[in-house]
Amino acid sequence: MQGLTEAFRRLLNIVLPVECAGCGAALSGDPVPFFCRSCWADISPIDGPVCPRCGRPFASPMALTFSPDHICGSCRKKPPAYTKAWSLYPYTPPLRDALRLFKYRGKVALAEALGNLWHTSSMPEHLDLVIPVPIHPSRLREREFNQALLLADRLNRTLRRPLSFDNLIRLRPTVPQTDLSRSARLKNLRRAFAVQRPNDVREKRILLIDDVFTTGTTVNECAKALRKAGAADVYVCTLARTI
Numbered sequence: 001m002q003g004l005t006e007a008f009r010r011l012l013n014i015v016l017p018v019e020c021a022g023c024g025a026a027l028s029g030d031p032v033p034f035f036c037r038s039c040w041a042d043i044s045p046i047d048g049p050v051c052p053r054c055g056r057p058f059a060s061p062m063a064l065t066f067s068p069d070h071i072c073g074s075c076r077k078k079p080p081a082y083t084k085a086w087s088l089y090p091y092t093p094p095l096r097d098a099l100r101l102f103k104y105r106g107k108v109a110l111a112e113a114l115g116n117l118w119h120t121s122s123m124p125e126h127l128d129l130v131i132p133v134p135i136h137p138s139r140l141r142e143r144e145f146n147q148a149l150l151l152a153d154r155l156n157r158t159l160r161r162p163l164s165f166d167n168l169i170r171l172r173p174t175v176p177q178t179d180l181s182r183s184a185r186l187k188n189l190r191r192a193f194a195v196q197r198p199n200d201v202r203e204k205r206i207l208l209i210d211d212v213f214t215t216g217t218t219v220n221e222c223a224k225a226l227r228k229a230g231a232a233d234v235y236v237c238t239l240a241r242t243i
């Protein structure tokens with residue numbers, strides 16, 4: 001049966017050439033859907049010093065040499081509601097293309113490969129709960145899945161913590177964040193999240209999961225709602241980060 005499926009797949013590839021979404025090379029038997037082996041291998045982690053609070057990369061590699069706890073200007077000016085945020089990879093091609101195909105074009109087949117990019121080496125030791133950033137029900141109806149939940153579920157196969165996906169909710173649909181200026185983004189997201197059962201998060205150390213960290217407004221608003229409900233700590237881990 002496996003052989004037949006493979007033969008059928010090859011036949012399909014001849015009839016309808018499937019090209020790598022990254023480089024356009026013809027795909028055949030590559031393990032990750034939509035991407036060739038060599039493009040996928042180009043995905044490499046964020047390296048270099050980052051703000052230990054919000055994960056923002058520092059321009060100078062010297063930034064943390066003499067003061068490892070040095071936090072960035074915006075965290076000093078306005079400390080975020082979360083305890084710590086970090087991201088694993090820069091939001092650049094081919095990961096950016098993969099996340100877009102996954103999220104906006106419904107290519108759920110990529111969930112497995114994207115999920116395999118997680119690693120748990122930088123995780124805090126004690127975590128009580130994993131929560132994906134929620135999307136509004138109207139968005140869920142049109143997209144049919146919450147990308148953050150699918151990614152959190154993959155990560156949680158290693159972490160093995162309780163995964164909560166219906167307690168933190170999104171109250172309003174939001175206009176696509178990328179179309180807005182920073183001040184409009186803030187306004188759009190203010191009090192956009194709520195915790196339905198505060199008892200379930202009280203005193204808990206929570207890991208919040210999202211696909212991309214852009215300005216951090218979304219995760220910070222989620223963290224505010226969780227902290228207001230009594231969460232002890234909110235850690236934020238995203239697969240990618242705009243650089």
Ligand SMILES: [Zn+2]
Nearest residue numbers: 020023036039
């Ligand atoms: Zn390629």
Ligand SMILES: [Zn+2]
Nearest residue numbers: 051054072075
């Ligand atoms: Zn910072």
